[in-house]
Amino acid sequence: MSKIKSDPKPGHVNLRMLAEHLELSQTTVSLVLNNSPSARSIPPETRKRVLEGAERLNYRPNYFARSLRQSRSMSVGVLAPDLSEGYFTRVMSGVVAELTGANYFYFTACHDWRPELIVGYPKLFLERAVDGILLLNTPVEFEVPVPMVAISAHESRANVTNIMLDHERAVFMALEHLHALGHRRIAFMRGPKAIPDSEFRWEGIQKAARVLSLKLDPALITRIDATGWKMKSGLHPMSPEIGYQPMHQLLERTRDFTAVFCFNDIAAIGASRALTEAGLRIPHDVSVVGFDDIQSAAFFTPSLTTVRQPLHEMGKSGARILLDRIANPSGDYAAAVVMQPELIVRESTGPAAL
Secondary structure, three states: OOOOOOOOOOOOOOOHHHHHHOOOHHHHHHEEEEEEEEHHHHOOHHHHHHHHHHHHHOOOHHHHHHHHHHHOOEEEEEEOOOEEEEHHHHHHHHHHHHHHHHEEEEEEEEEEHHHHHHHHHHHHHHHOOOOOOEEEEOOOOOOOOOOOEEEOOOOOOOOOEEEEEEEEHHHHHHHHHHHOOOOOEEEEEOOOOOHHHHHHHHHHHHHHHHHHHOOOOOHEHHHHHHOHHHHOOOOOOOOOHHHHHHHHHHHOOOOOEEEEEOOOOOHHHHHHHHHHHHHOOOOOOOOOEEEEOHHHOOOOOOOOOEEEEOHHHHHHHHHHHHHHHHHHOOOOOOOOOEEEEEEEEEOOOOOOOO
């Protein structure tokens, strides 16, 4: 195989030089590197040779030139409250898989529930010429001239596609499970007001309670104040502290309950610690149910019964729809895509104590 007169240094190879080195046309090399549908007609051995040559010479595409040709920056902005372990890491794993597979770069920003950042960061994204914006568990409180997809935002706006969970089905499965185990005195830990999912999940709980003839006792209802706990304790708003403190306060008032349904798994882990410190056994004295099915839920002791959100798939779906909207802005897109939950029964739930 012939080579160009002098092998370029890795990382200094452009498309023309790579094509000459491989003795192929620039069109052929470009189709393979961009994973174009037309590349399917290129022999597998040729595609393999292109990819191996690009890797060997550390070829990097000129995204600036490509963006000028396509009138795109090949980048998107991702805005989230935080990227802590739990909900956000699982969703981001799907987002990253989809975006990197499409050769898209992404900017991430965390607003930490500060109103000025929720509005300000999208403006900074636009200054960096992003092609679209992906919101994770963030309210849509602004208008932008680019496509936008919101995961768990529940906002009905033009130019926005929502990826959301079927919360009514999710909470019904959890409460039906507890009801079947004989639980009637159930404590509830509502989510922070700032999180869009909170009110939708609570509405689902109220509907499920009516169907199952479960009484929602105000004395057994607590609410996570993520911002407040952060300000008071200096801890991260998604620390188990958000469940530990409300449960600790509830136990100071009453122990007249046999189960607790927590807003998420992080809160359930904190609540379990408070219950254990109070001398209560899980699930013998109190059953605990979480929400999300984060990676650590199965390894907590006792392992956590929880409602699984398909978080990785939600991230992939959100990113894929955003890229579709960028590529075909005049297309017809659904206002909402509803994902289905799954109840994962583990060790933290058992028959109601007599």
